[in-house]
Amino acid sequence: DSGVTQTPKHLITATGQRVTLRCSPRSGDLSVYWYQQSLDQGLQFLIHYYNGEERAKGNILERFSAQQFPDLHSELNLSSLELGDSALYFCASSSQTGVSYEQYFGPGTRLTVT
Amino acid sequence: AQSVTQLDSQVPVFEEAPVELRCNYSSSVSVYLFWYVQYPNQGLQLLLKYLSGSTLVKGINGFEAEFNKSQTSFHLRKPSVHISDTAEYFCAVSRYNQGGKLIFGQGTELSVKP
Numbered sequence: 554d555s556g557v558t559q560t561p562k563h564l565i566t567a568t569g570q571r572v573t574l575r576c577s578p579r580s581g582d583l584s585v586y587w588y589q590q591s592l593d594q595g596l597q598f599l600i601h602y603y604n605g606e607e608r609a610k611g612n613i614l615e616r617f618s619a620q621q622f623p624d625l626h627s628e629l630n631l632s633s634l635e636l637g638d639s640a641l642y643f644c645a646s647s648s649q650t651g652v653s654y655e656q657y658f659g660p661g662t663r664l665t666v667t
Numbered sequence: 668a669q670s671v672t673q674l675d676s677q678v679p680v681f682e683e684a685p686v687e688l689r690c691n692y693s694s695s696v697s698v699y700l701f702w703y704v705q706y707p708n709q710g711l712q713l714l715l716k717y718l719s720g721s722t723l724v725k726g727i728n729g730f731e732a733e734f735n736k737s738q739t740s741f742h743l744r745k746p747s748v749h750i751s752d753t754a755e756y757f758c759a760v761s762r763y764n765q766g767g768k769l770i771f772g773q774g775t776e777l778s779v780k781p
Contacts (some may be wrong), residue, residue, distance in 0.1 A: 555710060586768065596757060596771035602688050643710060647767060656769065658703075658710035 556580065557646050557659035565665045571632040574662045578625055578646030584608075585627040586647070587619055589641035602627055616617060634666045669694040669760050673772035679779050682750055688743040688775045690758030700741040701769065702732055703713040705755045714756075717741065728752070753779045 556579035566572055578585050587599040598611035602621035613619075616634075621627040631638060641663050645656035674689040688727040692698065697719050703711040715726025722734040734742045741758060755776050 555712070557710075560730065566674075584767065588769075595773045596769075598768040598770065601768055611768060655713055655716065656767070658712070660710045 555657040563663050564610035576627045576644030582646035584647040586645045588643045589640045639658040639666045671772035673775050677776045679778045683747050690741045701759045703757045748779045
């Protein structure tokens with residue numbers, strides 16, 4: 554158990570809908586990273602938050618947004634969903650910023666868009 | 668920009684045989700290197716990391732990796748594999764002062780047969 558929790562574990566929804574994925578980092582970790590894992594794109598970095606502030610963006614679609622709250626949990630919002638958004642979404646947490654010596658990954662949320 | 672290439676998508680091996688999973692990276696600046704393992708239906712777990720110092724890095728579960736700067740490689744090895752090592756293995760890099768985001772290779776599926 555990494556100490557990172559993600560909810561829900563599975564999510565099935567229809568095209569055009571909006572969903573919210575939630576991540577709670579390990580106790581004391583200030584950094585949260587979001588990654589998408591799909592068969593065609595592999596593991597891709599989406600976005601990084603540190604102590605409530607956005608620090609870096611990857612190839613995140615404009616339909617996707619994220620935030621980190623004062624209690625350090627983070628949410629990834631996916632809207633106007635398309636079939637191609639079906640993937641496993643991971644969050645990871647780390648105690649550092651600037652350089653990540655070790656990221657602890659949650660179990661992921663499997664999103665299926667039908 | 669950095670990129671990571673895992674040279675083998677699948678590696679079948681018999682139990683108790685040695686294994687090497689190959690990883691090459693490209694970057695114009697110094698990077699930190701990682702190997703993660705993903706068991707079926709689980710998140711990613713850090714096996715080992717290279718930050719600096721000795722080029723031979725030992726990790727969990729008997730794995731080790733050697734950083735070779737001239738060949739820009741970071742191959743993962745284990746002298747004797749077990750059935751329980753069957754999993755997907757990911758090589759990743761992060762660049763100092765880029766917030767710690769990880770760039771992953773496409774993964775190598777290790778299949779250990781009895």
